[in-house]
Amino acid sequence: MRLGLAGTGRIGTAHAETLKGFDGVSSVVVADVDAVRAQATAAKLGVEAASGISELFGAGLDALVVTAATDAHPDLIMKAVDAGLPVFCEKPVAADITGTLAVIDHIAGSPVPVQIGFQRRFDAGYQAARAAVTSGELGWLHTVRATTLDPEPPPAAYVPHSGGLFRDCGVHDFDIVRWVTGREVVSAYAVGANRGEQFFVEAGDVDTAAVLLTLDDGTLATVSLTRYNGAGYDVRFEALGSRSGVVVGLDDRSPLHSVEPGVTPLPGPAYPGFMERFRPAYAAELAAFLDVAAGRAPSPAGAEDALEAFYIAEACELSRREGRPVEVREVRR
Incomplete structure (x- = not known):
């Protein structure tokens, strides 16, 4: 090929x-x-x-x-x-x-076929979480938690053209919430803060955000985002159910330090960025595309999936600006 x-x-x-x-x-x-x-x-x-x-x-x-x-x-x-x-x-x-x-x-x-790059779908941890949800191992979900915490902000020139924190960064979390749970998001309530560089304010953006999503079966999902996680790149996902719970991204390189007495610190070092954290997932994603291109498999993430994640991001941005919960149907076209 x-x-x-x-x-x-x-x-x-x-x-x-x-x-x-x-x-x-x-x-x-x-x-x-x-x-x-x-x-x-x-x-x-x-x-x-x-x-x-x-x-x-x-x-x-x-x-x-x-x-x-x-x-x-x-x-x-x-x-x-x-x-x-x-x-x-x-x-x-x-x-x-x-x-x-x-x-x-x-x-x-x-x-x-068209395949859009949502590499988290190809990460072994997220795949295991999806299997746990789908199999019923966790019971019914009551809470989902997702985080994308960047260690440092992008260049100032990037921010005005990025689409903002929800569209540029949070969209991966919104996609993976849909993919792992198999549910759709019906509403979003988002707040944002600016504690860092002024260029985020000048671009009409925020450097930190917290989102509460309601899924179509009533499950609640929270998403935390920031450009300033000095401890390192931290991307995690928790699926908590009536029977059990699982976490993705809690490993030896997670940038977390327990202050409980007697707890052994994680050895580290923390992941410096997304390429290092998701390198195997990127390779698996491209291998899947070769199968798609050869006609051996359907696209695992199409343009419509990107649109759904974008709708959620749009609802979050509107919610942040207007200070109210926003139903995703409000931004659909």
Whole structure:
């Protein structure tokens, strides 16, 4: 299989390195709006480089992986589908709901598969939690807790174009709440705070947030988000039921320190970021895409899944701004 990859930033470079090592991948061709960066990445990894993104589509590809900037996602997804190329795209599908719906409308009815990058679905811990919920091992769920706590904020220039904390960061938690529980979110109540850099305020964003979600069966889910978790990258998920409970992300590298006497500290070191925490999940996700591209499996996370997570993020943002609970149906289009 000959794969194309559009976007040679940090995650694109990591994906290209992973893809070239898979059995069944004969070649990888990378491209970027910065042709010099693409050439440097190709030389570093020992893969091919196209002279530009447009030229990538003429490189005799069997499938495309999109890791470019968000504003390029819609056009690349639609162009790939129109060309008959199965496409994997990092989240989000587009920068907003309108753009996401436009992509969904464009590709509707096409047999060409699209997979959106929600790597937590491929993490062994989240998969085990989903199995525990599905099997009935936990009984009925009463509480779900999810956290995404970044160790430090992104660059100031990134924030105004990020979509905000809920759309950029929390969307992974919203997707995984849906996926693990098998339920839909019906309402959201969100609050936010700014305790750090002023550039979050200037962008109309927050650096820390707390969310209460109500699922369609009455289960309550809380989501905690921050850009300032100095102890390290902390992503956890708890599913608590009438019979038992499980936790994802509590391991030797969790950035937590118990102050109870006699408790042995976790050995660490803490995960510095998402790439280190989810490296095996990213590889599993791309391996799944090869099966999708080869017609051996359906897409495990389509554009519609991205839209549902985006709706929840939109409800959270509206709730934060208006100071009230928001039903997800209020933001549906």
